[in-house]
Amino acid sequence: MSQDTGLFSIKRPRETLGSVQNFSAIPQPQSALKRASSIGFQNPPFSSQNHRNSLMGSTGRPQQPSFTRMSIGGPYGADAGLSSVRRSVSSNMFSGAGASRQSYAPGSLSSNPAPPQNPQRRSSVFSRPSTGGGPMGHQSFFTQVPTVAGVPRDPRPLRDRSFQARIGQELLEYLTIHGFELEMKHSLGQNTLRSPTQKDFNFIFQWLYHRIDPGYKFQKAMDSEVPPILKQLRYPYEKGITKSQIAAVGGQNWSTFLGMLHWLMQLAQMMDRYQSGEYDDACAEAGVDVSGDRIIFRFLTQAYHDWLQGGEDEDDDTAEKRLVPHVESMSREFAVGNERYVQEMEALEAENRALRDQIEEVEKSAPDIAKLDKHFRILEDDKRKFEDYNQNVKGKIEKYETRIKFLDAEIQKTDTDLQATESERSDLQASVDRQGITIQDIDRMNSERERLQKNLEDTVARLEEAHARVMEKEAEASQKLEDLEQIVKAYNTLGYQTSLIPAAAENAKGQDYELSLNINESNFSASQIGGPPNRISPEGDRLLAEPFTGYHPAHLLSLDLRGSVRNSLQSLRKEINERRKQGIDDDLDRRNLLDNIKEAMDEKRSEVEALEHRRRAAEEEFERTKEITTTQKLASDAQIEKMEKELAKMRATLSDSVQLMEQREMNTNIEYEQLTLRANSLREELHTNVETMLNDVIRFKVHVQKGLEDYEGFVVDEVEQELGGEEVLQEEL
Missing domain, CATH: 1.10.418.30 (Ncd80 complex, Ncd80 subunit)
Structure with a gap:
């Protein structure tokens, strides 16, 4: 029976805490599925030695809902109350006195309960539903997470x-x-x-x-x-x-x-x-207060433990005295917690009032916001325009400064040329004045100068053509030299790769095969060769062994490639070819051996795969056999339970039919005696009839025997008569 809702009270018949809401969404442990509870498999046994909460979820438990937190006295108000619960004592072996440690988890999902024995025994369990009815403002930290399809990959480096x-x-x-x-x-x-x-x-x-x-x-x-x-x-x-x-x-x-x-x-x-x-x-x-949950849980566990210490016949006054200290302790803890919240609320209210006062003062003293916004937008527009104008002006300033610098340089250059020309003109005029040259001489000199100037221009043109041809040849020679350097570099690289370079290498045999170019790195300037500086290319200096002499092919390279180097390389080539042939033969032998090993490994791998297939088949057969055995065991258990129920029913109805069976036994005994007498009389009658029939058979047999003897005598007489008649006829003949 469930008691009417109301505030918590001790003046009631003894009751359990099974109906009190548990302010926790902690999932149930697996032990709730393994052992049966003693009150309809809904409440777990309580153990004072272990106050650990289980944080696991049980199979089939629904997704935890979201609750709205209520006040401290919520579950003890009009919506919740203690209920009077009387449980039946189960004969389950886990609920007996021999079980030393039991779990708090409810067993509502366990197997069928055992038959009750004492319906008025004190309850020793309390329910702790993880989806409790008390409104709460937060969920458990252990809410079930949706499972991901497939086998998830462990991100931890477990192989490390x-x-x-x-x-x-x-x-x-x-x-x-x-x-x-x-x-x-x-x-x-x-x-x-x-x-x-x-x-x-x-x-x-x-x-x-x-x-x-x-x-x-x-x-x-x-x-x-x-x-x-x-x-x-x-x-x-x-x-x-x-x-x-x-x-x-x-x-x-x-x-x-x-x-x-x-x-x-x-x-x-x-x-x-x-x-x-x-x-x-x-x-x-995070905004989740669990102090209230802890206070309520401590009150429930401690009060329920003390309540269970009482005997079966303990009165309500004593029970009330046991629980009063726990109620007072819970009230004090809630009062302490509420004081902190009250202080925080008062401080926040005072801060709120101060901030509101500051806002009002600022609103009163501040100018019109609309005018300020309009003025601010105007200033922002002006600022943007001035920034664009400044960028444009900066670009123009840079361009004009560049032009001014260029023009200043041109002016200085022109002034310098002008001064040089004026000085040259003055010198020439002074020289002419000193020599006393006439006008005819000057005309003649001008004509001669024009002729020489023309010859000079022709010579310069031919020189330019020759210089162009020289530059082409120089470029071609430079390209050839670069190609030669690349060839030398490739030769040295191959020498390093083939262990010919340096001289201490394996195949060098003490000889230096490193090739280099004997190129003169001196820079023959114009002062050395007596020509104009702009006519000699700096890159062309390294093409000359001397200012006007090139390199001889035999002197350009550091080694005699066609002589000793070629002979050494040919001998090395023959040696390497011999080693290569030997290596190829060895490689063929090793490849044949490797092929044989691979074939053997393939055969072994095939055998391993066959064995693995057989192992998987055996495992699958084992799993199927195990499932079949489990199914058969469950069916057998169900059949045994059914037969036990039928046997109990037959035993219950057996006592009612004992007298009927005894009466039937007496009637059967009487009928048996009567049948025995009838059988004896019938046996005697049958014996008499059998004797009569035997006498008749004997007499009939004697009669038949006598008839056969008479007939035999008759036949003998007839035969003798016939034989005698034949003899008489023969005698007559």
Whole structure:
């Protein structure tokens, strides 16, 4: 029965806390699916030794909704209240006194409940629905994440040896600090997490999972336990772990399991930090206050534990006295929390009032905003126009400055030429005056000068043509020289590659095969050769051995290529050809050997593939057989349960038909006696009839025998008569 809603009160019949809303969206642990609860499989057993909340989700649990946070007294107001719940005691072996540790998780998704025994026994469980009815303003941090299609790829560098060593050391330190060896009675070494055994993995996994869900009990093989546990924990990469890998941990797949164990360790550490309140500040910064949840959870756990300490016949006054300290403690904690919020609210209200006053003062003293905006837009337009004008003026200034500099240089050059011309004119005039030359002499000299000037121009033209031809030849020679340098460079490169250069190389045999050009690097200037400076190309200096002499082909190269170098290279070529032939023969032998090895490897690979195919087929057959066996076992269990029910029903109806069976037995005995008497009389009658029939048969037999004897005598007489008659006829004849 459910009690009427109202405020929390102690003056009621004894009741559980099963109907009180749990202000948490923490998902249920997997142990909720493994053991049955004792009240319709909805409420978990409570253990005072383990107050750890489980952070896992259970199979089939719906997506957690979004709640709206309400006031502190919300669940104890008109919408919630304690309900009177009487549970039936289950005969489940997990709910007995022998179970030392049990989980908080509700078992609403477990198997069918056992028949009730005592409907009025005290309840020892309370429900903690993760999708509770109390409105809340935030979701759990462990809300289910939509799964990604396919097998996700683990971004962690699990194949990296340094990463494996680091996470292995962290895991080993965590196991050592928290007493793994003492709890599991199993020792760990430095190399345990490098080359573990199957037993090491099983113990470490069980211990880490017990850190997350202390009430869980491992009852099956690890390859059957681990996959559903990882799925319930929402391990992101559980699809990449198979049962066959779990059954044979180690080798190539150990990095995957090491990453999974490290993830379990981090989850356990996160739960420890959550229990110790390390995330409360972060939640507060994110706008989520969990202090109220913690206060309510502490009140429920402590009050419910003290309430369970009472006996079956404890009155309500005593129960009220047990719970009053917890109610007062919860009120004090809420009062302390509310004081902080009240102070913050008062400070914020004061700051809000001050800011509003400042805004009002600024609005009163400030000029018209529309006029300021209009004036600001005008100024912005003027500023843009002035910037464009300044850019245009700067461009013109730069152009004019460049022209001014050019014109100044031209003016200076013209002034210099003018001064030189004036000076030359003055000198010539003075020279003419000193010589006393007449006008006829001057005309004659002018004619001679014109003739010489014409000859000079013709000579300069021929010189230009010759210079052009020389430049062409020089360019051609330079190109040939560059080609020769490239050839020398290629020769030296090949020499280095073939171990001919330097002299200490393998194939050099102490001789220097490095080729270089004997080019003169001196610069024959115009003063050295007596010509004008502009007629000699600087690049042409390196084409001359002397100012007017080129290079001789035999002196240009540092080695005698056609002589000793060619002979040495030919001998080296013969030697290399011999070694090459020997290498080709060896290579053919090795290739034949390699082909044979490849053929053998292909055969072995084919055998391995065939064996792998057979192994996969055997695994598939094993899985099918296992599924069939499991299905048959379930069907057999159902049939056995059905037959047990029928047997119980038959036993229940057996006592009603005992008297009827006894009466039927008596009637059957009487009928049996009567049938026995009738059978005896019938037997005697049959014996008499048989004797009579035997006498008749004997008499008939005697009669037949006598008749046969008479007939035999008659036949003998007849035969004798016939024989006697024949003898008489023969005698007469």
